[in-house]
Amino acid sequence: MTVIDIPAGSLFGVGNLPYGVFSTADASPRVGVRVGDSVVDLSVALGDPVFALPILNSFMAQGRARWIEVRQQVADLVTRDIADAAVHPIDAVTMHLPVGVADYVDFYASEHHATNLGRLFRPGTPPLMPNWKHLPVGYHGRSSTVVVSGTDIVRPCGQRKSPERDAPDFGPTRRLDIEAEMGFIVGVPSTMGESVSPDQFAEHVFGAVVVNDWSARDIQSWEYVPLGPFLGKSFATSISPWVVPMLALEAARVDTPVQDPKPLPYLRGEQRWGLDIDMAVEWNGHVVSRPPYAQMYWSPAQMLAHITINGAAASTGDLFASGTVSGPAVDQRGAFIEMSWGGAEPIAVGDESRTFLEDGDEILISATAPGADGARIGFGEVRGRILPATQALR
Structure with a gap:
C-alpha cells in the first residue's frame, strides 16, 4: 500500500x-x-x-x-x-489530450486586449467595435487541431500581404504569435433549441484548462475581413493536460469588471463567475508576462449563454476559450503582438530580443488560483516548441 x-x-x-x-x-x-x-x-x-x-x-x-x-x-x-x-x-x-473535443469556440473577452488590437489594426478609429460591450464576441475554431501540451507546433504557411506590396504572396508566417487564454470544457450537453442561462453554468461546465491559441498574425490580418479568423488560427491550439474541476474553483470566483452598458437579460445572472486566476507566460525559460484573468470583461458563464442563446446545442467535450487574457500594463499582456506593439517595440527575452516567435522558441503558459483554506491550486502548464515550416507546406 x-x-x-x-x-x-x-x-x-x-x-x-x-x-x-x-x-x-x-x-x-x-x-x-x-x-x-x-x-x-x-x-x-x-x-x-x-x-x-x-x-x-x-x-x-x-x-x-x-x-x-x-x-x-x-x-x-x-x-x-x-x-x-x-x-x-x-x-x-x-x-x-484529456477530452474528445467536440467543438471549439474562441472568444475575445478582454477589454484591454480588444482595445490594443483595435488601435493596432484600425488606427484613427474607435478601438472597440460597436457590438463589443453588448455581447461576447467569438468565432468557431477547428477542434481537430486542439492538441495537448508538449506537442510541437509546425510554423504555418499561408497568404501574407505586406503594406508595401500591391499583392499577397505565399509562405511561412513571419509573425507567429501566442494567445494566453483559459478554456472551459462542457460536461453535460444542452438540447438543440434551448439555451443555457448564466446561472446554469455550473450544471453544464465540468472544468478549466490553460490554452495557447497560436496565431499567425500576418495571415490573420490579410484574411480576417469580413468573416474573421480562419487559417491564421486553425493550425493549432494547445491545452494543458490537467482539467481543474469548476468545483475546485469556488474560492476563485469574483465579480467581473463593471459591465456598462448593462448586458441584455440573457447575459445576466445572480451568480458571479469572474475568476481570480493568475497566469504566467515563459518565453525560452524567461517570464515575460503575467496576465490577470480576473480583469476579463465577459465571464465564462456569459460565454456559454451566448453560445446557446440562438438554440445551438452544447455537447459533451465542447471547448470554449476566453480569448487573450491581458491587463493594463505591458507585462500583463497575453499576446506578443500587444507586447511588441505590432513588432515596433522588441521584447527582452533573457539576453536576446524578440518581436514574434522564431523557429526553436519554446513557450510555456501556466496558471494558479486561490483554493480552499488559503491554499493555491495549479492548472499545470501548456508548453509548445516551434518547428520550421515543412517542405509540404511551402
Missing part, C-alpha cells in the same frame, strides 16, 4: 484534484487525478470502468451530482493508504 506525500505548498493538494488522461509503459491511456507529484489511476482506485476509457467525456456527461460524489471519494481516498498499482510518479507517465 502507498501513502501519497503531498509537499507543503503543493499546487496539487486535496483542494485541487484535477483530472487527466495518462498512460504508462505497460498500459494504455486511462483517467487519473493528480495529487502532489503522483497520479492516481482511478480505474484501479475506484474500480469504475468509466475511468478506464482514454478520454474524460463519458464521466463528464454523468453530471454535477456524480462529479461531486467522485470528488469526495477521491479526497477521502488520497488521505489514506492506496493500492500500489493505483499510484504512479508524475515523471513516469505520459499525458494525453
Whole structure:
C-alpha cells in the first residue's frame, strides 16, 4: 500500500484534484487525478470502468451530482493508504489530450486586449467595435487541431500581404504569435433549441484548462475581413493536460469588471463567475508576462449563454476559450503582438530580443488560483516548441 506525500505548498493538494488522461509503459491511456507529484489511476482506485476509457467525456456527461460524489471519494481516498498499482510518479507517465473535443469556440473577452488590437489594426478609429460591450464576441475554431501540451507546433504557411506590396504572396508566417487564454470544457450537453442561462453554468461546465491559441498574425490580418479568423488560427491550439474541476474553483470566483452598458437579460445572472486566476507566460525559460484573468470583461458563464442563446446545442467535450487574457500594463499582456506593439517595440527575452516567435522558441503558459483554506491550486502548464515550416507546406 502507498501513502501519497503531498509537499507543503503543493499546487496539487486535496483542494485541487484535477483530472487527466495518462498512460504508462505497460498500459494504455486511462483517467487519473493528480495529487502532489503522483497520479492516481482511478480505474484501479475506484474500480469504475468509466475511468478506464482514454478520454474524460463519458464521466463528464454523468453530471454535477456524480462529479461531486467522485470528488469526495477521491479526497477521502488520497488521505489514506492506496493500492500500489493505483499510484504512479508524475515523471513516469505520459499525458494525453484529456477530452474528445467536440467543438471549439474562441472568444475575445478582454477589454484591454480588444482595445490594443483595435488601435493596432484600425488606427484613427474607435478601438472597440460597436457590438463589443453588448455581447461576447467569438468565432468557431477547428477542434481537430486542439492538441495537448508538449506537442510541437509546425510554423504555418499561408497568404501574407505586406503594406508595401500591391499583392499577397505565399509562405511561412513571419509573425507567429501566442494567445494566453483559459478554456472551459462542457460536461453535460444542452438540447438543440434551448439555451443555457448564466446561472446554469455550473450544471453544464465540468472544468478549466490553460490554452495557447497560436496565431499567425500576418495571415490573420490579410484574411480576417469580413468573416474573421480562419487559417491564421486553425493550425493549432494547445491545452494543458490537467482539467481543474469548476468545483475546485469556488474560492476563485469574483465579480467581473463593471459591465456598462448593462448586458441584455440573457447575459445576466445572480451568480458571479469572474475568476481570480493568475497566469504566467515563459518565453525560452524567461517570464515575460503575467496576465490577470480576473480583469476579463465577459465571464465564462456569459460565454456559454451566448453560445446557446440562438438554440445551438452544447455537447459533451465542447471547448470554449476566453480569448487573450491581458491587463493594463505591458507585462500583463497575453499576446506578443500587444507586447511588441505590432513588432515596433522588441521584447527582452533573457539576453536576446524578440518581436514574434522564431523557429526553436519554446513557450510555456501556466496558471494558479486561490483554493480552499488559503491554499493555491495549479492548472499545470501548456508548453509548445516551434518547428520550421515543412517542405509540404511551402
